Amino acid sequence: MAGHSKWANIQHRKGRQDKARGKLFSKLSKEITIASKIGGPDPAMNPRLRLAIANAKGQSMPKDNIERAIKKGQGGDVEEYFEIRYEGFGPGGVGVIVEASTDNKNRAASEVRAAFSKNGGNLGETGSVSFMFDQVGEIRFPLSVADEEAMLEAAIEAGAEDVVQEEGDEDEGEEGEHVVYCARDDLAAVAETLEERFGEAKSVKIVWKPQNLTPVDGEKVATLMKLMEALDDLDDVQNVYANFEISDEDMAALAS
Template sequence: MGRAFEARRAGKEKRWGEMSRLYPKLGKIITMAAKAGGSDPNSNTALKTAISNAKAQNMPKDNIEKAIKRATASDAANYDEISYEGKGPHGALLWVECATDNSTRTVANVKAVFNKNGGQVVNSGSLDFMFTRKTVIEFENTGGVDLEELELELIDFGLEEMDVQEERVLIYGEFTSFGDLVKACDDHGISSKKATLQRVANNPVEFTEAQIEEIEALIDKLEEDDDVQAVYTNIA
C-alpha cells in the first residue's frame, strides 16, 4: 500500500474514530485476542496491542472491558479469520481481511460489494505474490525521540524501514518481528498509536485521482461490513 494512500486512510480513520461502526470491529479484535491468549494484557501481547489500538481510536474504557469479558462468556461466539482477494475498478488489487462467526454470510456480502462496485473476487492465492505481510507500527512525530538512534537500535529487532512524516512515524518490519518490535518500542518509551500486521503491496501502482475515487468507493463499502476488519490495496 502506497504512502500517499496511507495518509488518506489515516485521515478517514480519524473521522471513523467517532463513528459507531468502528468500535464493534475493535471490540471483536479484543475479544479474539483475549479468547486466544487470556484476559491479562500483561501476559498477552496481542491483547495489549489490541487495547492500545482501541484507545488510540478513543474507544471508551467500558467498551474495552466488555469486549474482554465476552471472551469468557458461555455464549461467546467463535470467530474465524478469513481473507478474500479481489480486483477493483481499473485493475486495482484488494486484499480483504475478515473476522466472522458465519463465513457463508461474509463471503456472500463481500462478493456482492465487489460485484456492485466494479470489481470481482478472485481465487484464493491469486494475489499471494502481490502483497507481503508486514509489521506496521505508527506513533506521533512529536520531536521528542532521536529517530536516527531509534532506527539503528530497532534494526536488531526486525526493523526494515522507517518512514518519517511531518505528523507521524511509520515503522515497517517482518511480520514475524511483530512482538519484538512492539516490545522494543515500549522499552524505548514510545507510545504507539497503532501496531498491526498489514498486507503491503510489492509493486504499488499510480492511479489518477478520478480512478482512486472509484477504488476508494469500493473500499468504503467493504469497510461498512461488520465482518471486514481491514482492506489493503496496491494504490501508490
C-alpha cells in the same frame, strides 16, 4: 498518495469522522473479544490480546470499552467467529486483500463479493493477490516523539527493517506518523524496545504491505474509493489492504 494510508482524510472531509470512529471502535472491540475468547483474558499470557489492547489504546478507546470487550470474550454466549481472507481486484487492476471475522461465512462472502461487483472490482481466488504483498509487522508513532534520524536509528537497533514518515492533515489537525516495519515474528520484541524509548505506540499490528504500487487516476479514483469504503463499512470486515497509488491532485479533487 501511496497505498491508502491517508484514506481517513477523505472521510474527515466528507463529514464521516464520527461514523468512521464508531466503526473503528466496533472492529477493535471485536478483535479484543475474539482474542480474549481464544487465548484467555490475561494480556500477559495472550500476545494477540496484548496487541489488540495496545491498538485500542492507540486509538483512544475508553478503558471501560476495552474491559467490556475482554469480559464478553469470556462469556458463554459468544458467537463462534471464523477468520477468512478474501482477495480481489479493484478498478485499474489494484490488488485488494480483505480480512474478515464472521459468525456466518455465507453472509460474509456474499457481502464482500457484492461490494466488489458493485464498485468496479471482482473477487478472486485465494492467492491471486496476496503474492503481491508481504505480511510484516507495523508499528506507528506520532512524528512528535522523535526526528526522522533518531527514529530510524532506534528502529534499526531494535531489529526493524524500514521506517517511513507519513504526513498528517494539517487542515484537520492530524499529526503525521513514523511507520516502522519489521519481520512479523519480530513485532512484539521490536515494539517493546521502541516503546521503552518513545512511549506507547499508536498501533502495533501485522499488516499486508504492498511490494509495488499500482497507479490509479481519473474516474477510476472515485470508483476505487467507493470500493474501499464499501468493504470497510461491512460489519464482518476487520481490515482492508490495497496496493494503489494516487496523485495528490486526484486526491484533492476527490475530497473537494
